[in-house]
Amino acid sequence: MMSLVKQIDASGLSCRAGSDIVELEDVAHTTSLDVVLLDMSAVGIGAQAVIEQISQLSLPTMLVVDSGFLAQYDPAINPDDFILAPLNATELMARVGQIVFRRNGRNTDQVVRVGELTIDLQSYEVSMAGRRISLTYKEFQLLTLLASNPGRVYTREALLNQVWGYDYLGGTRTVDVHIRRLRSKVEDPDHLFVETIWNVGYRFRDVGGEG
Template identity: 35%
Template sequence: MSQILIIEDEERISSFVAKGLKASGFQPTVADTGKEGAYLAQTGDFELVILDLGLPDEDGFSVLASIRSTNQGTPVIILTARSGIDDTVAGLEGGADDYMSKPFRFEELLARVRLRLRPQAAVAEDQVIRVGELELDSGSRRTRLRGREIDLSAREFGLAEAFMRNPGQVLSREQLLSRVWGYDFDPGSNVVDVYVRYLRNKLGAEWFTTVRGMGYRFEEPS
């Protein structure tokens, strides 16, 4: 089980990311200050670091520099509200392996985490997901059913990917909202039901089972 360090001072975001990572098979640890995060990152106990730039005690760039001064190998993903090109360039040139802006979708963050943790030879294979005769390529953003290409919108694609990475499992509406629509969502929204209906129309209703009071289960039709 890969250990991941989250350096983030906003509890709502750190809790959301930690819960999502734990549900996906990782072991997250949260540090809410730059000083604590830099210390933990330098222990060598973590296989990946998710770093916010707007920390209460010091700027995230200095934390990144501190990590890289003693640890060149651990992947660092910057996750921040700063979306300017200057910050992005500074982060990547400062040693970060990836840069994501808030607000964000958890499914995209999870894909980037998996990408950084896998040997490069396994990356291309991991981009293609197959369940029965349904194939999804997260690299080219293409979906094929029985060899025929299916046109999906960005949200439909994200929802299909969430289902196809968890075949046979019951996923709640809250899980799907957080993974596809991001952490800042309305839990009372019916948007998941609407988009499941879209996917049923395009892929076939037989792929999706409604589990009353719980959510949806996706699996190959028998």
């Protein structure tokens, strides 16, 4: 589950997995959390009480329910949403985004703008000069991570870990392939964003006042 939390964080949202209320309260007071991921198998019949305590921290909860226990699921638990395990990363991201949108509406902090490039972190939409660009989920994650940190150099290993997760078994060549596809979709001779740092990795151009 931790690799999924890292993917959510990489998308621009802040997520924590756990049920320790004291720990969550400490984190909530020091970090701007967007959602709590709660594994029902870890809290069992105490899920409702835990969710009520999390709600008192003004935090939404995504409850992870094992499909084998679905018949026993009690609607009175009343999380903001729930998802069946084993988890599908794409579905989880979409559901988390919907929770945050319902709570906060369209927050301008969830839109990244670099020149004429716009990345909406809640609707997962990307546009260039008003023209919508269709990206795969991994391409969107890569673009969001790089564009949110202009000028920062990421090694291929760092990108692989943050976007694909630490348990991904593929090699760094995957990063190169996705970067190449991403460039072909968002760049043209007048709009060059992703720079290759030879023998290291990639960075997003810091365009300063252009955004």
